[in-house]
Amino acid sequence: xxxxxxxxxxxxxxxxxxxxxxxxxxxxxxxxxxxxxxxxxxxxxxxxxxxxxxxxxxxxxxxxxxxxxxxxxxxxxxxxxxxxxxxxxxxxxxxxxxxxxxxxxxxxxxxxxxxxxxxxxxxxxxxxxxxxxxxxxxxxxxxxxxxxxxxxxxxxxxxxxxxxxxxxxxxxxxxxxxxxxxxxxxxxxxxxxxxxxxxxxxxxxxxxxxxxxxxxxxxxxxxxxxxxxxxxxxxxxxxxxxxxxxxxxxxxxxxxxxxxxxxxxxxxxxxxxxxxxxxxxxxxxxxxxxxxxxxxxxxxxxxxxxxxxxxxxxxxxxxxxxxxxxxxxxxxxxxxxxxxxxxxxxxxxxxxxxx
Ligand SMILES: [Fe+2]
Ligand SMILES: [Fe+2]
Numbered sequence: 001x002x003x004x005x006x007x008x009x010x011x012x013x014x015x016x017x018x019x020x021x022x023x024x025x026x027x028x029x030x031x032x033x034x035x036x037x038x039x040x041x042x043x044x045x046x047x048x049x050x051x052x053x054x055x056x057x058x059x060x061x062x063x064x065x066x067x068x069x070x071x072x073x074x075x076x077x078x079x080x081x082x083x084x085x086x087x088x089x090x091x092x093x094x095x096x097x098x099x100x101x102x103x104x105x106x107x108x109x110x111x112x113x114x115x116x117x118x119x120x121x122x123x124x125x126x127x128x129x130x131x132x133x134x135x136x137x138x139x140x141x142x143x144x145x146x147x148x149x150x151x152x153x154x155x156x157x158x159x160x161x162x163x164x165x166x167x168x169x170x171x172x173x174x175x176x177x178x179x180x181x182x183x184x185x186x187x188x189x190x191x192x193x194x195x196x197x198x199x200x201x202x203x204x205x206x207x208x209x210x211x212x213x214x215x216x217x218x219x220x221x222x223x224x225x226x227x228x229x230x231x232x233x234x235x236x237x238x239x240x241x242x243x244x245x246x247x248x249x250x251x252x253x254x255x256x257x258x259x260x261x262x263x264x265x266x267x268x269x270x271x272x273x274x275x276x277x278x279x280x281x282x283x284x285x286x287x288x289x290x291x292x293x294x295x296x297x298x299x300x301x302x303x304x305x306x307x308x309x310x311x312x313x314x315x316x317x318x319x320x321x322x323x324x325x326x327x328x329x330x331x332x333x334x335x336x337x338x339x340x341x342x343x344x345x346x347x348x349x350x351x352x353x354x355x
Contacts, residue, residue: 036218064196147250
């Protein structure tokens, strides 16, 4: 008989790294993500109506918009209008993919309504610049609508990450045009473009984009918490192939992209520093390298019944941060549900996925 240390099993047990393993079934995780989206959507609508209920015609003194903007600023307004006016495509294409999710699909319609007013705002800005007329804009819109925007990804997880990066990128674009509108650009070509109306427009619309970014970010965190492997793979794909919406269908888009780059509004530097880096940080990821490593090391471990469960160990990904963020999401939902009374009839509590 082999003589062995009677404590060996305990020693091995003690030495085993403590891996937080997913506890919940797929059905339960799906249910929690769905409840999370619905609760967030309800919270979002209340906030949106209370704080950002602006109107693209009446919230700005359009008559006071400058008529002598540089041709570059007018081309930028035109380009922003072009991107935003594809809103029917942005809404219908993704709505088909997420239509079974009550929270996500209803949010998407609300989001679409907020994007629609962005198109109207830029439409007004172009028109009141005095350098294009209604006839020209109608023709331009006809040319734009001749092409239809297609989804860059056709599954809900990839699209949540796409929208995270896209909303942040859009917000950065508008904030940086705001710098020009406040007369703060260091570039010679914008020396005479200060305009309080344009500044107000940029701030208003950037606040919407920030709210959109936050909603999608919270949604992305829900996926990262309950489906970490799938979520970080999707995130990595999206970062690798990211392009701004409609860039491939807007006529002469390259010239517009070149202009916003030259204008220090949006280019590879802003994309890396102000979009990707910021979003990764908000998702608990240390950087792009960490994301790639996380994918390589993600793994499944069997539970006592032999079912493979996802572990929450990804090097360079702060899972504790994600868990706290998701807890906060449900806390926010609870606050809203307590205020409205929903908590008493159909509450949405947080359920941890890890022991
Ligand atoms: Fe927008
Ligand atoms: Fe947006």
